Each structure stands twice: as structure tokens, then as C-alpha cells.
Amino acid sequence: MSANDPFARLPEVPSFEVGTVSTAGPAWLEGKDESPHLAWRGAPAGTRSYAVTVYDPDAPTGSGFWHWAVADIPATVTELPEGAGDDTGSGLPEGAVQLPNDAGVARFLGAAPPAGHGPHRYFVVVHALDVESLGVPADATPAVLGFTMAPHTLGRAVLVATAETPGPERIEVSRLVPAPADAVFAVLADPKGHVDIDASGMLMDAEGDPVRRAGDRFRVHMDREALGDVPLGKYEVEVVITTCRPGEEIAWTVEGRVRPHARHLYGYRLEPAGDGTRVTSYYDWSEASAEWKERLDFPVVSETALKATLGILERTVRRRAAAA
Known part of the structure; x- marks a missing residue:
């Protein structure tokens, strides 16, 4: 304005x-x-x-x-x-x-x-x-x-x-990753894979088995000091899988120590394309409560950050394939 x-x-x-x-x-x-x-x-x-x-x-x-x-x-x-x-x-x-x-x-x-x-x-x-x-x-x-x-x-x-007319409460970015969808999905379903592809520097470590279905959970150790924006320091969150279709799509929300949970959603869609996989990363905060929308400036994760994560995802998939 x-x-x-x-x-x-x-x-x-x-x-x-x-x-x-x-x-x-x-x-x-x-x-x-x-x-x-x-x-x-x-x-x-x-x-x-x-x-x-x-x-x-x-x-x-x-x-x-x-x-x-x-x-x-x-x-x-x-x-x-x-x-x-x-x-x-x-x-x-x-x-x-x-x-x-x-x-x-x-x-x-x-x-x-x-x-x-x-x-x-x-x-x-x-x-x-x-x-x-x-x-x-x-x-x-x-x-x-x-x-x-x-x-x-x-x-x-x-x-x-x-x-004021609110804008779309969702961001999507895409990248062609030169690898099969199953290889990409294996990184996204692995709790430590989330740490490997994090572009923010906040994810320090993760605990849990690779997810197989909606409702599965794993724990992530966070360090907000990496961003220097909110004085939360070091803390833990649980990642709760909301969508899990192997080789096709995975999505999750995050539950922390503060109630109610924010209920913003992160996810990836995978589609075969040429010699690889078209990976679409999305971030959706449309279901976040009014309380959280007053508390935080959405989107918490920017479009630039999503693009950076896709680049790191491609690198991680390539390195895991080389080490196999």
C-alpha cells in the first residue's frame, strides 16, 4: 500500500x-x-x-x-x-x-x-x-x-x-531431476533425507524410520538460530506424514511444542518426464489457523527457499546413487 x-x-x-x-x-x-x-x-x-x-x-x-x-x-x-x-x-x-x-x-x-x-x-x-x-x-x-x-x-x-483481497496461500516450484521417481522418493521418505536437502540450515538431525504411509511420524532436531529471526533457539518438532504415495507424492505437516499446531503443509509431487522426474515442491498455508496467521508472516518458507531445496535434492539423489 x-x-x-x-x-x-x-x-x-x-x-x-x-x-x-x-x-x-x-x-x-x-x-x-x-x-x-x-x-x-x-x-x-x-x-x-x-x-x-x-x-x-x-x-x-x-x-x-x-x-x-x-x-x-x-x-x-x-x-x-x-x-x-x-x-x-x-x-x-x-x-x-x-x-x-x-x-x-x-x-x-x-x-x-x-x-x-x-x-x-x-x-x-x-x-x-x-x-x-x-x-x-x-x-x-x-x-x-x-x-x-x-x-x-x-x-x-x-x-x-x-x-484487501488475500492472495493464493500456496507456493509451487518445479525442477527436472535426472533420476527415477523411486530414487527421488527414497530421499523424501527418509527422515535423514529431509536434513540432507534442507536449504535453511535449521535442520540439524532427524530420528525415525523411512515413512511408508500417511500418519507415520519422525522427529527432527531444529536450530532456529540458523535464521536469526525468531528467538526459539534449539528445539524439536515431529513431522507428520499427510500424503504418502510411493513414487508419486509425499506431504507432511509439522507439530511443535506450541499449541495449536500451525498446520501449514509441505509436499512434493513426482511425475516421469523425459530422462528423469519432474519434481514439484509445494508449500500451502491455507489451513493455518487465524491465530497463527496473526502470529507469523506467511509464507514462512519463501519461493526462493523452495527452489534452493530442489537443487539440493537433485544433488543428494545423485550422490546417493553414486554411493550405492
């Missing part, structure tokens, strides 16, 4: 109050194309009309995104009902002009930030103007409205809301 202020380079004007009591709650912030109820008071003396705009300066466009723009609202009006900005402007007062938004339609458009782009701010603004009509044509853009009303603005009432 950028920190830019859309009014930073406009003339400073007094502020007044605006609020909302929408019965739909934050529906418009969840993508519903229904404008919020707005009520305002305390506009400066001399106000002869209002304009209302909704603008997202954080949209990945280089120019932000206008969700709503209404001009020529009479000075006697100090409230707009919920849903006023529909296709016909049915809730707008007589004389008001609803302009096309940045999607090209003359109506209110709900918030819909791109998935994974982070939080977006939505500036809901009532502009108090010193003219009864700005004279902007009905097909004018919100930018033209802003330019036209700048010298006529007596005050602004600003309400800032935020919305």
Missing part, C-alpha cells in the same frame, strides 16, 4: 464531518456494487452544491482508480441513502450527475483489490462547492470533475476505508 495523499497537491480547505450507517456493513468493501449510506454536516458557509467521489489511490494503475463520482448535488441535500449509486442513480437527488467511473460505467463500483496486492485505501469524499453546477458533461471522467471543481472547493469531508 502506498502512502500517497490524493489531496497533497490541491489547495488546503477546511474539513467537515461525514459518516455512514450502512445496514449492509462493509459489503461495498467486499466487492458489492452498492454505494454506502452517507450523511454529512458542518459544510462551510457559502456552499451551493456538493460532489461525492470514491477513489482508490493504491490501485496498480499508476493513476489510482475512481469507483464513484457524482456532481451537482444540491446544497439542501446532506445525505445519500444506501445504494443511491445504482445504474439509474435512483437514490440521487434531482439535478445530480453521476459520471462514469474508471470501469467506464456511470454507477458505483465496489472495492475489489487485486488478490495479494495488499491493503487498499478508499477515500470517500464529500466536496463542498461554491457553485450550484460545475457544468461538467455527463460523460466526463472523474479526473475532469476533480480538475473542474478544484478552484470551487470550499471544504472536504473525508472518510477513509480499507480493503
Whole structure:
């Protein structure tokens, strides 16, 4: 989210109050194309009309995104009902002009930030103007409205809301390993194989037999000091196998001393490809509890780390084959 202020380079004007009591709650912030109820008071003396705009300066466009723009609202009006900005402007007062938004339609458009782009701010603004009509044509853009009303603005009432669309809670990377799937799987099913291919430097050792089925477990000795991020020091975790299809796929979650368990998932899919095996490493934190998502910054393991592990996996498979 950028920190830019859309009014930073406009003339400073007094502020007044605006609020909302929408019965739909934050529906418009969840993508519903229904404008919020707005009520305002305390506009400066001399106000002869209002304009209302909704603008997202954080949209990945280089120019932000206008969700709503209404001009020529009479000075006697100090409230707009919920849903006023529909296709016909049915809730707008007589004389008001609803302009096309940045999607090209003359109506209110709900918030819909791109998935994974982070939080977006939505500036809901009532502009108090010193003219009864700005004279902007009905097909004018919100930018033209802003330019036209700048010298006529007596005050602004600003309400800032935020919305965010979570991105995919999963990472996948692939690499062609020049070895049979069974040889690759043998490393992944071996507790000490997990230590051998670790790219983080946290896995010190492992105890347990090679896994054969879902539900099998083995113990891993960890040293978080290798990362220097969280002061956990040395500790142990149990790796719990959740999927085990020899030569095809293996996945697991990790259980530590802290409850509830985080329940993020790690795994590998193996597919024959050319003279080797296409190995896809994945990390999925979609099932992690809200408590853990507040406690940690996911993903805990980066895409770069997954790629590094695949490189080490190829090297480990090759070395084990040479030693056999």
C-alpha cells in the first residue's frame, strides 16, 4: 500500500464531518456494487452544491482508480441513502450527475483489490462547492470533475476505508531431476533425507524410520538460530506424514511444542518426464489457523527457499546413487 495523499497537491480547505450507517456493513468493501449510506454536516458557509467521489489511490494503475463520482448535488441535500449509486442513480437527488467511473460505467463500483496486492485505501469524499453546477458533461471522467471543481472547493469531508483481497496461500516450484521417481522418493521418505536437502540450515538431525504411509511420524532436531529471526533457539518438532504415495507424492505437516499446531503443509509431487522426474515442491498455508496467521508472516518458507531445496535434492539423489 502506498502512502500517497490524493489531496497533497490541491489547495488546503477546511474539513467537515461525514459518516455512514450502512445496514449492509462493509459489503461495498467486499466487492458489492452498492454505494454506502452517507450523511454529512458542518459544510462551510457559502456552499451551493456538493460532489461525492470514491477513489482508490493504491490501485496498480499508476493513476489510482475512481469507483464513484457524482456532481451537482444540491446544497439542501446532506445525505445519500444506501445504494443511491445504482445504474439509474435512483437514490440521487434531482439535478445530480453521476459520471462514469474508471470501469467506464456511470454507477458505483465496489472495492475489489487485486488478490495479494495488499491493503487498499478508499477515500470517500464529500466536496463542498461554491457553485450550484460545475457544468461538467455527463460523460466526463472523474479526473475532469476533480480538475473542474478544484478552484470551487470550499471544504472536504473525508472518510477513509480499507480493503484487501488475500492472495493464493500456496507456493509451487518445479525442477527436472535426472533420476527415477523411486530414487527421488527414497530421499523424501527418509527422515535423514529431509536434513540432507534442507536449504535453511535449521535442520540439524532427524530420528525415525523411512515413512511408508500417511500418519507415520519422525522427529527432527531444529536450530532456529540458523535464521536469526525468531528467538526459539534449539528445539524439536515431529513431522507428520499427510500424503504418502510411493513414487508419486509425499506431504507432511509439522507439530511443535506450541499449541495449536500451525498446520501449514509441505509436499512434493513426482511425475516421469523425459530422462528423469519432474519434481514439484509445494508449500500451502491455507489451513493455518487465524491465530497463527496473526502470529507469523506467511509464507514462512519463501519461493526462493523452495527452489534452493530442489537443487539440493537433485544433488543428494545423485550422490546417493553414486554411493550405492
